[in-house]
Amino acid sequence: MTGVRVSGATRLYAVLGDPVTQVRAPELLNPLLAGLGVDAVVVPVQVGRGDLADVVRGLMRVGNVDGLLVTVPHKAAVCAVADELGPAAAVTGTANAVRREPDGRLLAENFDxxxxxxxxxxxxxxxxxxxxxxxxxxxxxxxxxxxxxxxxxxxxxxxxxxxxxxxxxxxxxxxxxxxxxxxxxxxxxxxxxxxxxxxxxxxxxxxxxxxxxxxxxxxxxxxxxxxxxxxxxxxxxxxxxxxxxxxxxxxxxxxxxxxxxxxLENQVTEYRAFFGWPENPAAPADANSGMS
The missing domain is CATH 3.40.50.720 (NAD(P)-binding Rossmann-like Domain)
Incomplete structure (x- = not known):
């Protein structure tokens, strides 16, 4: 996460798995978010099988958590926690991304x-x-x-x-x-x-x-x-x-x-649309703006 700055306004995304030592999403997505000017970070969270439902519901009740990525062994189980499944998740019975809708419902989809x-x-x-x-x-x-x-x-x-x-x-x-x-x-x-x-x-x-x-x-x-x-x-x-x-x-x-x-690399476009990230890099900050 070199170069990623975290502040009180930073939004959070969690990668849920057991184990999580193998996940590549943080090292791929954190530089992407920084380049897009999105004040957000992706962090790994190790979750045992029996704790998944409680962790998902708890994290998605945290105000600055905007979404979850899901890896083994939770891709099937997370569908039972979600309120709604996207088309691919409904067909496969598995999901690897979850977001909170404006009404608070959880939508799960699979982009693998x-x-x-x-x-x-x-x-x-x-x-x-x-x-x-x-x-x-x-x-x-x-x-x-x-x-x-x-x-x-x-x-x-x-x-x-x-x-x-x-x-x-x-x-x-x-x-x-x-x-x-x-x-x-x-x-x-x-x-x-x-x-x-x-x-x-x-x-x-x-x-x-x-x-x-x-x-x-x-x-x-x-x-x-x-x-x-x-x-x-x-x-x-x-x-x-x-x-x-x-x-x-x-x-x-x-x-x-x-x-x-x-x-993973070829899911990035879908993550952008699903989580509402911008498509283009942020414009450089004005050097005379007085901000550091």
Whole structure:
């Protein structure tokens, strides 16, 4: 937070997670806010699973707290605390941003998936017509799967050891108004989103780790990159460490890789709109204004 000045008028945003040592939002967003002339700071707040509802309601009753960012493991649970869900949060059942509306109601939305797809596009990767394998049906995985379908991916095969969580996500993606599955997709894997089968990893054009695996050194790999096609992109949503064990292994095997930080970097435009931050940098202060 070098260069960030805090005063009695400073507005606050909290990143809620457990753990929070891996979060990258403060180091990315605090310089952005300073450059935009917004007197606000983003701070990490470690919150245990059982305390989430109390912490969210308490923080959002603090007058100078304007919003929350949410990371693992709270992206699904925070939806139950919110009064209203945005379109992406309603489809995925998860959220990564919460704001207080003028009437005091809490609105939650999820920008992970949109940030992920925009990150792929910025790297020159189109998802239209692609076969994508996604490991993880939780907060990030659900958002990524929904956004991939909305961006035109032909098939999104999702794998998760929690069968109930996976089934719930696929059911939400199949609802009217959501990115829809074509008939037969869930049974035959011909189109839309479906539970991954044995051959989906090897057939995919893009493979994504959308699970927390890789945040800790002792974590196993979410999938074997040696089973991925040599020309397929291996992507990770884990942001810290930057070079996860999965990406290191995939790169050593010659697979192209895509880092997790791109998902966060490409959500900034959405955060600006959601939280009401200005789009352009603030004009320099007048040197003769008498202010220091």
């Amino acid at each position: 998936g949109l940030g992920f797809v925009r990150g792929l596009r910025a790297a020159g990767r189109s998802v239209r017509g692609a076969h994508v394998f996604v490991a993880g049906a939780g907060g990030a995985g659900g958002a990524v799967a929904a956004a991939l379908l909305a961006a035109g991916a032909a098939r999104v095969a999702v794998r998760d050891p929690d069968e109930a969580r996976l089934a719930g996500l696929l059911a939400r993606l199949a609802r009217p108004g959501a990115p829809t599955q074509r008939p037969g997709a869930s049974t035959h894997g011909s189109a839309g989103a479906y539970a991954a089968g044995p051959g989906d990893l090897a057939r995919a054009d893009i493979v994504v780790n959308a699970s927390p695996l890789g945040m800790r050194p002792e974590d196993p790999l979410p999938f074997d990159p040696a089973a991925v096609r040599p020309d397929a992109l291996v992507a990770d949503v884990v942001m810290k460490p930057h070079e996860t064990a999965l990406l290191r292994r995939a790169a050593a095997l010659g697979r192209p890789v895509h880092h997790g930080i791109h998902m």
